[in-house]
Amino acid sequence: MRYRLYTECIHGHEFYDSKLGVFKVPVYLTAMFEQPGETLKSDRGVDLKYSREENPTTRALEKILAKLEESEDSLAFNSGMAAISAVFMEFLRKDVSVVVPMEAYSTTIQLAELFSKFGVKVVKAWPSTEKIIESVRRDTRLVFIETISNPMLRVVDVAEIAKFCRDSGIVLVVDNTFATPLAFKPLKIGADLSLHSATKYLAGHNDVVAGVVCGGRKLIVDRLWDWRRRLGGILQPLEAFLVIRGLKTFTLRFHRQCESALEIAEFLVDHPKVEEVRYPGLKSDESYRVASRLFEEPLYGGVVTFKVRGGREATLRVLKKVKLIKPSPSLGGVESLLTYPVISAAKQIPPEERKLLGITENTLRLSVGLEDVEDLKEDLDKALGG
Numbered sequence: 001m002r003y004r005l006y007t008e009c010i011h012g013h014e015f016y017d018s019k020l021g022v023f024k025v026p027v028y029l030t031a032m033f034e035q036p037g038e039t040l041k042s043d044r045g046v047d048l049k050y051s052r053e054e055n056p057t058t059r060a061l062e063k064i065l066a067k068l069e070e071s072e073d074s075l076a077f078n079s080g081m082a083a084i085s086a087v088f089m090e091f092l093r094k095d096v097s098v099v100v101p102m103e104a105y106s107t108t109i110q111l112a113e114l115f116s117k118f119g120v121k122v123v124k125a126w127p128s129t130e131k132i133i134e135s136v137r138r139d140t141r142l143v144f145i146e147t148i149s150n151p152m153l154r155v156v157d158v159a160e161i162a163k164f165c166r167d168s169g170i171v172l173v174v175d176n177t178f179a180t181p182l183a184f185k186p187l188k189i190g191a192d193l194s195l196h197s198a199t200k201y202l203a204g205h206n207d208v209v210a211g212v213v214c215g216g217r218k219l220i221v222d223r224l225w226d227w228r229r230r231l232g233g234i235l236q237p238l239e240a241f242l243v244i245r246g247l248k249t250f251t252l253r254f255h256r257q258c259e260s261a262l263e264i265a266e267f268l269v270d271h272p273k274v275e276e277v278r279y280p281g282l283k284s285d286e287s288y289r290v291a292s293r294l295f296e297e298p299l300y301g302g303v304v305t306f307k308v309r310g311g312r313e314a315t316l317r318v319l320k321k322v323k324l325i326k327p328s329p330s331l332g333g334v335e336s337l338l339t340y341p342v343i344s345a346a347k348q349i350p351p352e353e354r355k356l357l358g359i360t361e362n363t364l365r366l367s368v369g370l371e372d373v374e375d376l377k378e379d380l381d382k383a384l385g386g
């Protein structure tokens with residue numbers, strides 16, 4: 001039986017040890033399992049013999065994640081990039097192209113570009129629905145998009161792209177890290193796979209690195225499971241436990257982060273030291289219409305991007321002056337983090353593309369945490385010199 005998402009976050013692992021009466025998932029810190037002549041099977045039907053392939057704690061997490069994304073199954077990896085690597089290994093090969101938006105997470109683009117040594121072509125598309133669809137060529141096998149782009153927080157019409165890919169027989173993979181399954185479920189509108197850097201909102205405490213892919217059983221078990229065990233990218237049991245624990249409060253955290261993000265975005269819009277604010281939940285934002293069609297109200301994400309008046313110097317001053325908010329990359333955790341994209345994720349984007357995308361020397365990205373929103377606004381106001 002499936003419960004609603006809020007309940008599945010807490011109970012979705014289905015673990016119960018009737019001998020001990022334990023219903024909390026234990027951390028199975030074991031490299032191997034008994035093999036007395038024949039091999040045990042995990043509930044997924046694969047051999048349970050060695051923790052590089054399958055582990056019961058990790059498996060418990062996968063059950064929750066599949067329920068959250070309403071997928072048949074899921075696979076947990078030791079990072080978001082390990083999850084993306086397995087997906088690329090499965091779908092990319094000589095003489096095929098992959099379409100990725102120019103503003104996708106730069107490590108994802110770089111990973112795709114590494115595949116050019118095997119004869120894969122990478123087509124970088126402007127991050128809009130029309131341009132992504134227009135970039136598809138005869139040899140395109142995979143379209144890889146993100147629900148909300150980073151750092152400019154553009155939202156593309158995933159439903160339209162999914163329909164196009166379905167009709168054209170192209171695999172669509174959606175990196176749903178920024179939106180989370182609470183706001184949006186890519187598989188429900190026809191994507192083939194939905195994946196996450198679980199390091200972010202799902203684990204939520206800025207203390208673990210993890211990844212997940214959700215999708216149909218055929219793709220997950222028959223194909224990606226094999227890549228994971230051969231590449232050695234499974235999430236280890238202790239980390240899986242931390243994600244399971246983080247998920248218990250995920251819904252509360254994400255709701256609160258979205259609410260605070262909107263409040264901060266509105267505060268920054270009116271701030272004299274701020275030139276521009278990007279947040280898909282602002283009615284004035286270019287992505288508001290599509291975001292409000294796709295996302296569960298009022299969940300527009302917990303990240304706000306803004307441009308500081310006064311250029312690079314003024315922007316660096318803000319980074320140095322924030323006290324409560326920590327200047328650091330990453331997002332989605334309980335602590336608010338302020339990122340300077342031109343020296344972190346966007347550093348690898350070629351300067352001319354960065355310019356086109358609007359990622360300037362005065363752009364900052366704020367991941368809103370769980371602190372009191374008034375304290376966050378005060379911290380920003382002081383740092384901006386308001």
Ligand SMILES: Cc1ncc(COP(=O)(O)O)c(C=O)c1O
Pocket residue numbers: 079080081082105146150175177178196197198199209210211330
């Ligand atoms: C949107 C997105 N996808 C994937 C990743 C990679 O995930 P990880 O850092 O867990 O490997 C990140 C990391 O920041 C990300 O922001």
